[in-house]
Amino acid sequence: MLTILDLLGTIGGNVLSLPGILGLALGMMTRRLPLGAALGGGVGIFETLVFAGFQLQAIEPLELIVAVVVGVMAGSVGTLIRQKGATV
């Protein structure tokens, strides 16, 4: 059973890991919000696969969901940063 503390820890781990950081960086590479979000979400899926040793049965759905949500949000923020902070 996942506790609130587990959930917060999982979110924190993802924010400071690939979905949060690489997702933000990839989001900053485009001005198209859906693309930025998709790139971040893709990182979330990739990272969960890596941590599960590329074994689908070892993936925990909630960890995957948290990673994708954090990735999508980071990618979206990255795109907003690009829109706000760059003219190209």
Place this chain on the structure above:
Amino acid sequence: MADDNNKRRGLLGLWDWFWAPTAVLSIGFVLLAGFLGGILFWGGFHWTLEMTNTEEFCVSCHSMETNLGEYRETIHYNNHSGVRAICSDCHVPKEWQHKIKAKVMAVKDVYHEAVGTIDTAEKYESHRLHMAEAVWRKMKASDSRECRNCHNFQYMDFTIQETRAAAEHQRALDNNMTCIDCHQGIAHSLPAGHLDAYKALVEEMAAAETGESGPALRQSGIGVDLQPLRDVLSERGN
């Protein structure tokens, strides 16, 4: 002049300044400065994180005194080889994401230190089983990941182990068991009724596997036949 009149002040002015294009810096300068700033920030962050992994930091709280005393009586503290496993070696994962998760969750320890949840021997004993179960659950779910930072079935030479140890390790290997199934209490005293509590915990985790939170436990090997583990726990109980 018109621009000066339209300038916002305070935090909004800072916000405008932050997003204004640089007029005097080259792209190379901004990139290099950002790169160096990133190294400094990340290095400092990582260094600080590692500081919280030291034994001195872990036992700096009053609540940890009992833990420390028990651990100092074990082979993980003093042994013939001179290799020591400190608190973080067993309680903090090495992998980055798992480590950050553990650090976030450790905030609860600071809270309990502040409110004095286990600040007396009586309180400590009344919480011992609960604390042990939390660690067993984590170890079981992660296939004793932190044990495997140093120990691994694949690295063991069963021919130079004691006969009983070799046989038990072979049995564990054959039945997809994990370190914590047998090695509870290797660094801290066991609570009363620990075997029954551990059996109940394993059965609960196995039952949960068929429920919503199931897949989380598959990596622990609970998905396989539980009977050998039940046999081992029963033998230890006799």
